[in-house]
Amino acid sequence: xxxxxxxxxxxxxxxxxxxxxxxxxxxxxxxxxxxxxxxxxxxxxxxxxxxxxxxxxxxxxxxxxxxxxxxxxxxxxxxxxxxxxxxxxxxxxxxxxxxxxxxxxxxxxxxxxxxxxxxxxxxxxxxxxxxxxxxxxxxxxxxxxxxxxxxxxxxxxxxxxxxxxxxx
Numbered sequence: 529x530x531x532x533x534x535x536x537x538x539x540x541x542x543x544x545x546x547x548x549x550x551x552x553x554x555x556x557x558x559x560x561x562x563x564x565x566x567x568x569x570x571x572x573x574x575x576x577x578x579x580x581x582x583x584x585x586x587x588x589x590x591x592x593x594x595x596x597x598x599x600x601x602x603x604x605x606x607x608x609x610x611x612x613x614x615x616x617x618x619x620x621x622x623x624x625x626x627x628x629x630x631x632x633x634x635x636x637x638x639x640x641x642x643x644x645x646x647x648x649x650x651x652x653x654x655x656x657x658x659x660x661x662x663x664x665x666x667x668x669x670x671x672x673x674x675x676x677x678x679x680x681x682x683x684x685x686x687x688x689x690x691x692x693x694x695x696x
Contacts, residue, residue, distance in 0.1 A: 530684035533650070536666030537567070540648055541574035543664045549615035549646040550575070556609050556616055558582035560632050563621030563679035567650050570685070571619060580608040582616075589631035611640035621679040623649040626660030651677055651687065 549555050556579040559568030565583050572581055585603040618632055629647060636642060648664035653671050669677055674692045679685060 530686045533679075533685040533687060536650055537570050537574065540567075540650070540664050540666045541571055544571065544575060544617065544646075544648060547617075547646050547663060549617060549644055553613070553615045553643055554579060556580075556582060556611075556614055558584060558607065558616055558618050558632075558636065560618070560620045560628060561585045561603050563650070563681070564619045566679065566681045566685055567621055567648075568617075568619035571617075571648070582607040582609065584632050584635050586628060586631040586635055589635050605635060607636075607639045611636060611642050613641070613643045616642040616645045617648055618645050619648050621650045622677055623647075623652045623660070623662050623665075624655050626656050626658035629660045630658055650679060653677060 544550055555577065557568045557572050557577060559565035559581060561583060565581070568581055583603075584605045584607075587602045616636060618629070618636070620628060620632070623629065633645060636645065646664065647660070647662040649662045650666040651669055652662055652665045652667070653669045671677060671689065676690050676692060678688045678690060680688050
């Protein structure tokens, strides 16, 4: 299924070339740990962007922090460029409820006020809890309520659909 992910990445890169964010200013990619960083690295190569890649760990920005607790491997965020007035392309692997994206945008604004934020996701699925919409989507998946999609990697990248058990 890694060839499938490469096809999705090619589709996303082509769609990003059409986005206004790439037409003005000096856009920068920011990936959300962990899968979003993997996707952003591949997109950065395909787009030929020279600005260093930004990486976010949104663990402390989540609104469900008290429910899920601290993730045992919290990684530091790194934004090695000026965010102020820069077009940002925020990248994640899966868009589901929208809560991860909301947390990532909160963290980005702690670094400054971007000119714009374009959301690019490898996979989008139903189940939004917040009014968040991606401008660039590799694939839309229809999954059953107890199914989840997970990006595995980093090399090769592959999508895995999992069946949840119990009341999760």
